[in-house]
Amino acid sequence: MARPRQFDDASLRTAALEDFWTRGFEGASIGDIASASGVGNGSIYAAYGSKLGLFIVVLEAYCRTRVDLVRTAMATEGPAGAAVRALLDAVIDDCATQPGRRGCLMLNSIAEFGERGAEVLELCRATTRDMAAEIELRLATGAGSGTREIRPVHVLGAEILLVAQGLIQASRLHAPADELRAIAGAYADRLALD
Template sequence: MPRVREFDTDEVIQQAMEVFWRKGYEATSIQDLAEATGLGRGSLYAAFDSKHGLYERALQRYVRQTTDATRESLMRRVPIRQVMRELLLGRIDDALEEPGRPGCLLVMAITERVPHDEAANRIVCDAIAALQDSFYGTLHLARSMGELPPGADIPALSNFLVTMIQGLRVMSAVCRDKTLLGQVVDTALNAILE
């Protein structure tokens, strides 16, 4: 008779996500994951096949959480400048909130895994496309309400904002100055929303 799993898979993925987020993929060992989750190595392998299998699930969870949070922020019925400013400043706050955790798991995946990991590349590309779609919808609505000029290039603005978010996350890993990062946000918004 097969053994029944005696753990919450979602909780294990969440705990693993925190480890990968803090240490990166390469620096995370199976022992690190076992200690964080309270599971033995055999249980981790049985449930996820490999460290990489668990990493994929953790990265997918992170992407889902951050994409959902971004969509929720963008759906608020306030002026576009306020929506964008609060979203970008919120990403800075998130990044600076926990000093031991560098920036963004998605950015870490881009720099550490994407060049040679097809699964991570697919997850990252899907995440970026989802963010672009979220920005596209919000910017399109703002243009239809007269908050952006009729000729505003919505796809280009969407791509810029996705790049801006990722850039802020990279910079916040090395620059802990919230005022300076806030000035970068204001400069970018002045450039694209004026």
Template structure:
């Protein structure tokens, strides 16, 4: 009879996610993962199969949490515009935090894996499309609540916001001048008015 698992699988995935997010897939070693998760080598392999399978599961946890946070922000204020603004101000706040130099895991993996890994590329595309869809809904809501002009094309603006978000995330990981990120965000927000 197999022994029951004595650890929280989701918590192990979250800890693995943080390692992959900060170091990237290739630079993450098995000892890094064992230390972060507190698992033995056999427990890690018995539960997740391989480093790659663990990475894919951890990446999915990242995507789910990212979408939860995004939807929370996009529905947090009295108008869609102020909700979108609040989300981007949070992104800037995270960029200022020295203990969070990770940027965006989807961007990081898009760069690391590039077009050479169709499975990861598909997950990254799914993440970016989910963000675009969420922004599209928020912009449509803004057109209804009067905070975004009716003549704005919601899908095209959502694509612009998605690309801007990824650029901000990449630049924040690079620890570039915050004034540059603040200026870009300010200009981006004017496109919604």
């Protein structure tokens, strides 16, 4: 029978998230995570098996927060255009508050792992599908004017998500928040979902 964990798992995961997000998977170290969390290396390996095992758990939790961000924004009252604007604003607000404009852990991980991390990439694919589904659901229940008739809802949902992810990448390149807001506003105006 496995012994119960003798450490604060939430603190460990928070320290791991910060290290992975700031330094990437390759740059992060179990030693630094152990020092930041106060949890011994051996305890980390006993609990998660490997650095990758810890990373997957942390990335999965992070990805859930991204789906929640999209779900919350898309629940904005009013026409679908207001929800899209809320989503893009939420993304920009999140980006602008990140230390060093570090972007999105999920997008960073896709770039870092490429095709060599099947489990990581499948988690990122599933998260992207879930985020797009939240957008599509809102569009299907109140898209507004003619844009929905021009493009199917699933295509429009994917497009909106790609624009949001593009804003994240632009933020990572230190584009000013007011420039990101101008881009987002122009895009939302062209959608004409209000």
